[in-house]
Amino acid sequence: MRPRLKEHSDLIIKDFIRQKIDESGASGVVIGLSGGVDSAVVSKLCADSIGPEKVLNVFMPSRASTREDHKDAEKFSRKFGMEFKVVSIVPVVEAYQSILPSPERKETLGNVMTRSRMIVLFHQAKLMNRIVMGTSNKSELLMGYFTKFGDGGADFYPIGDLYKTEVKELAKKIGIPENLIEKVPTAGLWVGQTDEGEMGISYENLDVILMGIELGLTSEEIVSKTGLDPKLVDLVWNKHRTSVHKRKMPLAPKIGIRTLGLDWRE
Numbered sequence: 001m002r003p004r005l006k007e008h009s010d011l012i013i014k015d016f017i018r019q020k021i022d023e024s025g026a027s028g029v030v031i032g033l034s035g036g037v038d039s040a041v042v043s044k045l046c047a048d049s050i051g052p053e054k055v056l057n058v059f060m061p062s063r064a065s066t067r068e069d070h071k072d073a074e075k076f077s078r079k080f081g082m083e084f085k086v087v088s089i090v091p092v093v094e095a096y097q098s099i100l101p102s103p104e105r106k107e108t109l110g111n112v113m114t115r116s117r118m119i120v121l122f123h124q125a126k127l128m129n130r131i132v133m134g135t136s137n138k139s140e141l142l143m144g145y146f147t148k149f150g151d152g153g154a155d156f157y158p159i160g161d162l163y164k165t166e167v168k169e170l171a172k173k174i175g176i177p178e179n180l181i182e183k184v185p186t187a188g189l190w191v192g193q194t195d196e197g198e199m200g201i202s203y204e205n206l207d208v209i210l211m212g213i214e215l216g217l218t219s220e221e222i223v224s225k226t227g228l229d230p231k232l233v234d235l236v237w238n239k240h241r242t243s244v245h246k247r248k249m250p251l252a253p254k255i256g257i258r259t260l261g262l263d264w265r266e
Helices: 009-024 037-050 067-079 090-099 106-128 138-143 164-173 195-199 203-214 219-226 230-242
Strands: 029-032 055-059 083-086
Touching: 009 037, 009 164, 029 037, 029 106, 037 055, 037 067, 037 164, 055 067, 055 106, 067 083, 090 106, 138 164, 138 203, 138 230, 164 203, 195 203, 203 219, 203 230, 219 230
Parallel strands: 029 055, 055 083
Antiparallel strands: none
């Protein structure tokens, strides 16, 4: 019951990218490149589908960012012929810290960082008549492990139907450098922060549980089939349930004939 990368996933995603760019009339894409595997995979798939000259990778360091991430992001972009740009979010984050309450709380400050990055990406996309390609994967989306209107803010999610473990498989298939694939996943929001540490579960176990949820299994059935701690299964179920609103367009009460987010189909 472990997610396995489908054979033609890369071809499906590249066709999706070309189609959505054509539909939107955009001239290319803008991507927030972190130095990690998810954003690298999205960037490479975009370059392969529409040409590297139409891909702008933006590295947006905070005070928690490392030189290694900067170096890896730039080296990756140069290797595959994509434009690379650095925009520091430090000044704007510090400005928000000066006016917002409880600026010392790292989790709320992390939200400020990701929303600041979203503003940079959409501003750049507007200037260039491009669209913003998000880098969230299925594991993060199903757990609500993203900031609403932050790293969750994008025009499209090319890897949004791939679990994290599948993303790593795809990364190997399309030639992402090994050091990016093997990096400890982190959003770089504060020193020492990691995805798995913050969520309280490894991606390997998370993806198995989420796959069980996708298959419609009960918590008891997931525990029986995986042998995992029931507390871990409950943790994932709870995070999945309480983050439903983050995965949907903001709802409006039903008044008209067809209502956005409910029964308006496009």
